[in-house]
Amino acid sequence: MTLFELSLRNARRQAKDYMVYFATVAMAAALLYSFNGLVFSREINTLSKSMSTLPLVIVLASIVVVCIFGWLVAYAIRFMLLRRGREIGTYLLIGLENKQVARLFFLENLAVGGCALLLGIALGGLLYQAFRAIVLTLFGLPYTFSLAFSFPALGMTVLYFSLIYLFALCRSRKYIRKAKIHDLIYLDRVNEDSAIRRSKKRRLLFSFSIALGAAGTCLLMAGGAIFGIIGAGCVIAFLFGFFLCFSSAVPDFFDKRPARKYRGQNLLVFRTLTAKLATMGVLMAVISILFTATFISEGAGLVFRGLFAGRAAENACFDLYIGTDSDKPLSQDYLDYIRENIPVERELRYSVFQGKDSRIMDYVESGGEDYYRYFGRDPVLRYSDYAALRAIAGYPPAELNSGEYLIHCWPYLEKHLADYTQPISLGKASLTPGGVYTEHLLQNYDTGNGARYILVVPDGAAEGLSVIHHAYAAKTDQPVTEVQFYDLYSIQEEQKPAQSGYDAIHAESQEQADAAAWTALTVFPLFFLALALTMTAATILTIQQLSESERYRRQFGLLQKLGMDRREMAKILRNQFAIYYTMPAVPPVLIGVPVILHMACSAEPGVLVGMNSPGSIITISLGIFFLIYGIYILLAYTSLKRNVLPA
């Protein structure tokens, strides 16, 4: 048998023994290929101007992802090398030279990596189609399946993969070339670094780390940048302290309480766990941090998506809207351009006024609602203008009875403002509340139709009020094109020196395209990272767990002889599994939930609602995270149960 044949045979065995690792590496190739497909896709990058930055963003994210997968591959190859020390030592013993063995190991890993790469690229082609469908849906464009193969994407994927594998393999090659036969043969008998250790210091550190964890979580919940950074630092310190000292503190706890130790399955479950954690405390802490980063990446992605969608929904209520920054009249240049270039079905030029006082604004603030005062007094709109705006936006008419006023506000203020029963006075008129409406009406900032709310009053009552700013809204025959939008934008740029601020220009088509582009630019890289992080951490946990199959088999074989029935053994295995996989996932939830909540609450109020509300974002982030994690847990559990429990 030649060296090459031996390498191939070993590669086959390795792929079988470490199926989870192989599948993850193949998925890594699929992810890299599909995201690179987006980088090199003309169709995707020319969807809008903003999308031209997508390649740069994906390449930057890919570099981080390559580092993450590089760490995984380096870890797994090193792990397998240590496990196979006796076999590699035997090769040396029968006369192979160190460099030949190094080449053998190099070749077989290259074969495994090569197969994973091929499989991954095939999968990546399908995954790319899924990403393409998502992007096109975001832009509201129809998707048709087309099997396209991208050579540049393939080239980039091969390059990234080469970097990942060469780094890991050079390290192991160096190790094998210098290794002594004796060291290799007895490698699997060497005690791992920290066997069960006990000391007062470690137990104290364990208690201290738990206190730090609690303090860190409180600080994160408190919000604010400084508290957040200190809190995150405390939680990271807690993770290392907790996992490094767990194996000392838990046995100590049970030693003082023997009755608890011997109750039910405690003895077997906790001893197995502490033995495992005694040698992988640092790794568990790192995995926990990776999970935290995953969870926060997913949450941040969803916050951004919600933010862009929420803002776009508000800003895109009119086909075209221009609002001046001050009480200066709307530039004639805009109107001339529109007349010449944009066919309009219906249009309105109008003004937003300010009332006599700020009693509604004071009321909004007094109710504890999150509100920023853009104006000194309550903003007011004439009823005729309001009715016309509703018609332009396509909303049903709103009635206003004589002697009444309406409030149009964002949904989050609706309940509070509906409770307002006080009349308002405008000049001689005294008006009573006539109803609250909450459709989108471009009420984001001071250049819109009020900020978060506006009072709608009879035309006569608005006479004599001072103007906050002027505005224009239109329903166009065709959606405003990107070129038309930027032409209008350049008119504003030309006028800029003469004015104190920017006019607001919004077109429905452009708002939606921008939201789609920004969603793609932020959510894709964040989820790319999140996927890479979850897969890496879950794979390492699973490799560690499955490598213990032989020990588990011995343990359950003995327990069977001692009279434990299979159902009870399965229960113990399940409990050991549950605790092993839950432990590194708890701190990320403790840290991630307040951080994501904080991020979500930093957005302007009322934007993140419905499926994008902070609660939904946290639920969805947790759901995605535990779905991927759950797949790995299920794979490991079924494999271990099949292999270790006696028939």
Add this chain to the structure above:
Amino acid sequence: MLQVQNIEKYYGGKNHVTKALDRVSFDVDAGEFLAIMGASGSGKTTLLNCISTIDTISAGNILLDGVSIADLSEEELAKFRRERLGFVFQDFNLLDTLTIEENIGLALSLNRQDPKTVQSQVREVAQKLGITGILPKFPYQVSGGQKQRAACARAMVAGQSLLLADEPTGALDSKASKNLLEIMSTMNQEMGATILMVTHDAYSASYARRVLFLKDGRVFNELLRGDRGRPVFYHEILDVLAALGGDVSDVI
């Protein structure tokens, strides 16, 4: 206490059948110390596995206190093993993640003993077997002899009525072997433990009160110690082994 009646055990399929046990019959009385000897492949371990319910018999009957173990369900077998049988193996079979005390206490824990009394019961047995000092240690921190004594303690701590030992001295040096065998004798004579020991070591077998010799899956001979001293019994065992012929090189 134990009745083995005409048991047979076959391995293999249609084309290739191996007969591991061939109509083996014997009884073990309560409080007896019985050794089963034979060369490699003679069927000793198969016999022990069948008695311990780890393996099933192809024909015949095994009765423990009049109850046929073939009639027991899987759950009843598990209960039977944890309540009635104690095991001592050649490779100790202690769980390396548990301390010696926990390894012994595991048997009580499996028997659902009151957790509050486990520690005191373990200490009581440990004291009898002289291993109190190593209770807080892990298996990798103690010698082979100490591990085997811990295994003996586990095999009797829950009040098991039959102790099954498979080559208990196989991995021990001569001094540790002697020590263990004396402890087993003490367990038998002073604590009333019934012991069934499988061995190919004549010296170990000489500690028993009766020795059964197996050859090719059949009972070849039986030797009773009676009132003879152990050294005399040892030489008698060697004589029988010599009569076993070509296989004598496999036994000591």
